[in-house]
Amino acid sequence: MLQNQYIENKTCRKTEWKISSSQFSKLTKNSIRAIIENLQIEPNPDKQLIPLSIGDPTTFGNLKCPPEVVTAIKKSLDSFQYNGYAPSTGHGAARESVAAYSNKINGTSITSNDVILCSGCSGALELCINVLGERDKNILVPRPGFDVYSTLAGGLGIEIRYYNLIPSKGWEIDLIDLELQIDNNTTAIVVINPSNPCGSVYSEEHLRDIITIAERNYVPIIADEIYEHIVFPNEKFVSMATLSENVPILSCSGLSKRYLVPGWRLGWIVIHDRNNLFNCEVRKSLQSVAQRINGANTIIQGALPDILTNTLETFYTDLTSFLYENAKLCYDLLSRTTGLKPIMPQGAMYMMVGIEMNYFTDLLNGREFVEQLVAEQSVFCLPGECFNYPGYMRLVLTVPTELLKEACERINEFCTKHYRLKEINTIRDLDNSF
Numbered sequence: 001m002l003q004n005q006y007i008e009n010k011t012c013r014k015t016e017w018k019i020s021s022s023q024f025s026k027l028t029k030n031s032i033r034a035i036i037e038n039l040q041i042e043p044n045p046d047k048q049l050i051p052l053s054i055g056d057p058t059t060f061g062n063l064k065c066p067p068e069v070v071t072a073i074k075k076s077l078d079s080f081q082y083n084g085y086a087p088s089t090g091h092g093a094a095r096e097s098v099a100a101y102s103n104k105i106n107g108t109s110i111t112s113n114d115v116i117l118c119s120g121c122s123g124a125l126e127l128c129i130n131v132l133g134e135r136d137k138n139i140l141v142p143r144p145g146f147d148v149y150s151t152l153a154g155g156l157g158i159e160i161r162y163y164n165l166i167p168s169k170g171w172e173i174d175l176i177d178l179e180l181q182i183d184n185n186t187t188a189i190v191v192i193n194p195s196n197p198c199g200s201v202y203s204e205e206h207l208r209d210i211i212t213i214a215e216r217n218y219v220p221i222i223a224d225e226i227y228e229h230i231v232f233p234n235e236k237f238v239s240m241a242t243l244s245e246n247v248p249i250l251s252c253s254g255l256s257k258r259y260l261v262p263g264w265r266l267g268w269i270v271i272h273d274r275n276n277l278f279n280c281e282v283r284k285s286l287q288s289v290a291q292r293i294n295g296a297n298t299i300i301q302g303a304l305p306d307i308l309t310n311t312l313e314t315f316y317t318d319l320t321s322f323l324y325e326n327a328k329l330c331y332d333l334l335s336r337t338t339g340l341k342p343i344m345p346q347g348a349m350y351m352m353v354g355i356e357m358n359y360f361t362d363l364l365n366g367r368e369f370v371e372q373l374v375a376e377q378s379v380f381c382l383p384g385e386c387f388n389y390p391g392y393m394r395l396v397l398t399v400p401t402e403l404l405k406e407a408c409e410r411i412n413e414f415c416t417k418h419y420r421l422k423e424i425n426t427i428r429d430l431d432n433s434f
């Protein structure tokens, strides 16, 4: 009986299995993964692999979240108060604690109504892009830069446009280039400060210049501040939102990096909009879009007030001192390496190193440099291509100091070997020319 009905309706039904994935999913691409998957990564079997490639501070086990944080999670779990759904934007007390934290460390004056909890900082950025982005409109992002933005925007048909950073000026934004990229379809400017991959930390003056450009072009800012306050001794982090009189800013941050728990997936958006230029609409839309996944992990939300208030000051200063010492060590060793041009960072967890490819004539390009470095020395750095910036490689600084030193020494040995090849080639070239 049932079978007959199907046959009668055959014309308007499928007649075979044909399952395809959506256009959205096909246009969603992770450029870092794509590049790494295409690299030939075969370490030298005689040397232990030192991966300076993974932007996860927990990889080596030397950096651990503060004990107060562990206690906070246990308490949250034991209370049985945080096993159910929270409001999509987060529990009130948790949002309140983020507002208090932001007001304390950044000097803002926001309330819990300005906070939306998200699944990691990426979740926060996804919300921002879903709300401010639009098909055929564009969002400006830095080059070089951590490129989750093109992953988030690709499937939605949002154009990602790159503005340049200037390595010789501590990776400041090329303000002329930034403004040239803006047109009336530009719906947001993304600023990453402190920067991944550069480790740069912008001065108040530079941030003001960026805000001025945003203001005269009527474009809101998405401030990716996941590395807020991870700055080296004597450097200062300034939250963009504290400088803006008029330009609406969505500040995105979270626990992942500063508390060394990227797997916990808790981030947030803080909405700064002094003159209500978002006009309630954007706030409402952020809330609606947050409802798509019923919000962030509630166990972490339950622990959030304790995490943000009980962590001892020494935890933060120990972390930044460790990163600073590693950065100095790495910078010193690589500065003395022929053919490399490291750029000293001021914060975050990374260092960019320029590769003077014309000195390594036996290596075709930066990608081959990185592959050959793994093959010979078992040291793996991410090629600049992962951040849309060929000619450089990124090193992570969260590695145990001894291991980082060893890695730099091996990089040095590698460069010395290949740099010499150039001289031999030059002599050969000369010979040939006679």
Ligand SMILES: *Cc1c(COP(=O)(O)O)cnc(C)c1O
Binding pocket: 055, 119, 120, 121, 122, 123, 146, 148, 192, 195, 196, 224, 226, 254, 255, 256, 257, 262, 265, 266, 267
């Ligand atoms: C790591 C990182 C993120 C993502 O953080 P999660 O909280 O793990 O989602 C976002 N932006 C930048 C610049 C990062 O380096």
